[in-house]
Amino acid sequence: MIEDGASLSTLAALAELPRAAMEASTLLAALPMLASAPPGDEHPVLVVPGFGMDDESTTVLRTYLEPQGYDVHGWGLGANLDLHSNRGCDDLLERVSSLYRSTNHKRLSLVGWSLGGVLARSVARVAPLATRQVICLGAPIRGSITQTGIWPAYRSSNPNADSFSLVE
Numbered sequence: 001m002i003e004d005g006a007s008l009s010t011l012a013a014l015a016e017l018p019r020a021a022m023e024a025s026t027l028l029a030a031l032p033m034l035a036s037a038p039p040g041d042e043h044p045v046l047v048v049p050g051f052g053m054d055d056e057s058t059t060v061l062r063t064y065l066e067p068q069g070y071d072v073h074g075w076g077l078g079a080n081l082d083l084h085s086n087r088g089c090d091d092l093l094e095r096v097s098s099l100y101r102s103t104n105h106k107r108l109s110l111v112g113w114s115l116g117g118v119l120a121r122s123v124a125r126v127a128p129l130a131t132r133q134v135i136c137l138g139a140p141i142r143g144s145i146t147q148t149g150i151w152p153a154y155r156s157s158n159p160n161a162d163s164f165s166l167v168e
Helices: 005-025 027-035 055-069 089-102 115-126 151-157
Strands: 044-048 071-074 108-113 131-137
Touching: 005 027, 044 055, 044 089, 044 115, 055 071, 055 108, 089 108, 089 115, 108 115, 115 131
Parallel strands: 044 071, 044 108, 108 131
Antiparallel strands: none
16 A cells, blocks of 8 residues: 555656557547647747656647648757756746747647646746746646656755745
8 A cells, every 4th residue: 555655756767658648549539539720820838847857748739730720840959857957937928938039929728748737837926928828737736846747756866855836
């Protein structure tokens, strides 16, 4: 029997790959529904990957959105590992600002996966004029990131994790 949060977090992390594989297998069944989605309006969409992931992890999503009629962009900042360095909110804010300027001030939809959703939401709060909407996929938007299953891994890979803060 599991009695502490650390053991539960370890089990959740171990279950992540099989769960993701199972979810990916449902994509084929969803294709007819996805094909019937209404066309987009060519506004810019920035897709932000989850913890430890990079743009490669969002390829399927971005590949789906482009032919639907959206101007899709990856976040372009490498692996999403450290909120306290060049991979965090400051660089994401700069990326959003840059895309906003380069698209003739078209407001962006920010699509964030897991931790990417937390970052997107935080950036949208400080850049509301550049943000059309935020879409969070599997993001821990209630409570704190410290209450999520990924927190132990994030904390072990980031020496400044205990000083973690985002715009709330």
